[in-house]
Amino acid sequence: MQVGNVTTPFGRRPISLAQIKGQMRTAEIRPGKTADKWKVFRDACEARAVLGIQDRALAVLDALLTFYPDNELREERGLVVFPSNDQLSVRAHGIAGTTLRRHLAALVEAGLIQRKDSANGKRYARKDDAGAIEEAFGFSLAPLLARAEELAQAAQQVAAERKRFRITKEALSICRRDVRKLISAAMEEGAAGDWGRIEEYFLELTRRIPRSPKTADMEPVLDEMQMLREEIINRLETHQDSENMTSNAVQNERHIQNSNTESSNELEPSSRNEQGAKSNETSRPTSEPIKAFPLGMVLKACPEINDYGPGGAVGSWRDLMSAAVVVRSMLGVSPSAYQDACEVMGEQNAAVAVACILGRAGHINSAGGYLRDLTRKAARGEFSLGPMLMALMRANQGAGRKVG
Template structure:
């Protein structure tokens, strides 16, 4: 460590350990290191929220950099600038003296500049016989050179976060528009379903968007809005498929009646031994398979299922289905009830239903009967996982806020 690089400010101004550590870091700048001062300044501007400084402080830093004669910061050319407050105020667009001192202190606290005060606190340069500067007292720009890579990385992170925020906000706007228009179309065209309740859920989600949202706020609402959109589409598709099936059944019936008008024999009752008879007798009315929601949403709504996955965690749909088999047995759900659910809902969605039941196990007296009831409703096209998952996500979020 170069002890000569550690100095304390003049007068009553205190020095902090953080400032001393910053001076030690500038003492370790590798020989020959250089950085474009305006690029470093732009990075500092981009990362100002991370640094905790205001725009006026950056204007003062901009003014200080204009007193450095070269475009590249380099130790060999000296890194101390020594303008008077009057000169600095002029280049900082006429900033008042008290405001100037406050923002200079903020730049020092943020670790972007360092004070190198003379014995009497004056700013000046001592020159040799040839006119070259031997030593200068004022503000050192060495922290900018020492932290050039750090500031560039911080600026990139801020830019990436801003881009992610913009993309999430755009996705939420599109999803919000889709849900609004789908609900309106379903209501106007008289589609079956409790669209009033679905609209209440939609209005509740839009009402939760803060005036100045964070990326976390938008991400949470976007996930729930996407689930609601998926739920609406599932309902509309189920009704469309049911209508198509009914239409086809009527057409087939008419076709059979028309083609058998000249038939001279009657159909005899089946003995039940013919090939395919068993499958025909055990068939049940089934709707289109319920579309699976993203695994991340399921785990956010049903975190308890994680404990029953392989190795105590659920990292894939296969893990979730394995955990559901364990939970099924623990809850007392019979193998036949779970098998029926798998046949009607699909294996992945049956596992999600079991995860939801586990999450509400304290409020469900008969888990097996409850699953059979959901299976029957799903077979009639009257059940979807969306509302259950959204209710659990809201309950978990509310519990988290109370715990904090």
């Protein structure tokens, strides 16, 4: 223990165990260590929220640093500055005496400076015969040198968090704008769908954004807003495909009617069986593949599926599909029903559907029948995973609020 380096403040000022620990830490500064005082100061400014200090306290620290003659903080040259309160007040832009003392105490409490008080509490330096300072009493800047790397790391983390906040806020603003205009376009042009309900959900999401949001407030809203945008785009694409199919059918009918009647016999099937086969083929419903949502969103909406993944966790789409096979058997879904779902929806989306059914198992009488119904709707282009996932996410968040 570096007992000789621990000092207590003059008068009635108390000392905390944290301050004693800080003094011991400065006693362990490695020999020859240096740090640019203004670089350390900028890092402290960047990390002020983490340190719990105000801008005026930083102005006082800036004034203290101006009394240190070198740009490089180094222990060999002494790290104690000893200005009077009047001198500090002038360099701190005329700050009042009581305010100055309060912010000096805040800097000590934050561990950025240390008091090194003389016997009578005065600040001064004792010099030798050659005029060199033997010992000084005032404020030690040693904590800045000792914590230089820590402050630099804290500043980087604050900057990274600020960037993350800016990116999240920008993405949410763009997504929010997209959803608002897509809903308006769908309503104005009469696209099929319950756009009133979708708009209500959009307004509910926007109301969850606080007036002064933090990153943690915006990220879940952004996830759901992105899902809603994907769902709207899927519906609009389905609507557009339906219009194109209708238009093509009308054009084909006109083309057939305008064709040369002499060649009509060549276009007819040679038997009733062939005619029936062709009729069945042309009447088979066609639909665009269901678009998959990000795996992270699926796991957020269906956290129960994690328990059935390899090793009790789902970390990839392969893990999700393996878990879905286990859950399929547990829920009593026949292999043929699951295979049909894979063929119509795709393996990933079929696995997501099973995960959603697991999340709603308490409300579904027959999981197999429910999956077959979803498969039939998907074959007709009437099913999307988005509403199921969003409903489960809302339910999970509501349960979380009740538990908390």
